[in-house]
Amino acid sequence: xxxxxxxxxxxxxxxxxxxxxxxxxxxxxxxxxxxxxxxxxxxxxxxxxxxxxxxxxxxxxxxxxxxxxxxxxxxxxxxxxxxxxxxxxxxxxxxxxxxxxxxxxxxxxxxxxxxxxxxxxxxxxxxxxxx
Numbered sequence: 001x002x003x004x005x006x007x008x009x010x011x012x013x014x015x016x017x018x019x020x021x022x023x024x025x026x027x028x029x030x031x032x033x034x035x036x037x038x039x040x041x042x043x044x045x046x047x048x049x050x051x052x053x054x055x056x057x058x059x060x061x062x063x064x065x066x067x068x069x070x071x072x073x074x075x076x077x078x079x080x081x082x083x084x085x086x087x088x089x090x091x092x093x094x095x096x097x098x099x100x101x102x103x104x105x106x107x108x109x110x111x112x113x114x115x116x117x118x119x120x121x122x123x124x125x126x127x128x129x130x131x
Contacts, residue, residue: 002048003125005118006030008038008064009053009084014109018051021111022118026125035059039067047079048122052101054085054092061085062099069100080121084109 005027009015019029030045032038035056042050050068054061061083068076083096086107093104103117115124 002046003027003122004030004045004047005049005051005122006032006038006041006045006047007051008032008035008041008056008061009051010034010055010057011053014053014084014107017109017111018114021114025115025119027118027122033057035061035064038064039071042068042076042079043071043073049118050079050081051118052081052083054083054087054096061101062095065096065100082117082121 003026005022007015007018007029010033015031022029030041030047032041035058038052052061052064056064065081068081081101082103082105083101084105084107085092088106096104105113105117
């Protein structure tokens, strides 16, 4: 298993925060700014985990998750998807899970929670707690 994490997120501040947090643990972050670009990146690149914003400028994260799960690239059916969103309404987590996400995380992003959730699916290349 590798350490490539695809983050589909249109907010540059969130992208930078997650990039710094995950690269400090030895992960390689692949970036996509739109849902369509995210689906394309997932199909082209070898990804071990996907972080997915729900509120994207083109198609929403639910549709992105459905497209990734239904991709002709069969291994994408098994790549963990963590929904990361500011949506905190009742039913949002269930909606994300039914679209194909494995875990639902709310924003603002808590770095320790992010590390724990990512490492639960893809162990850090630097070992427990970053080595």
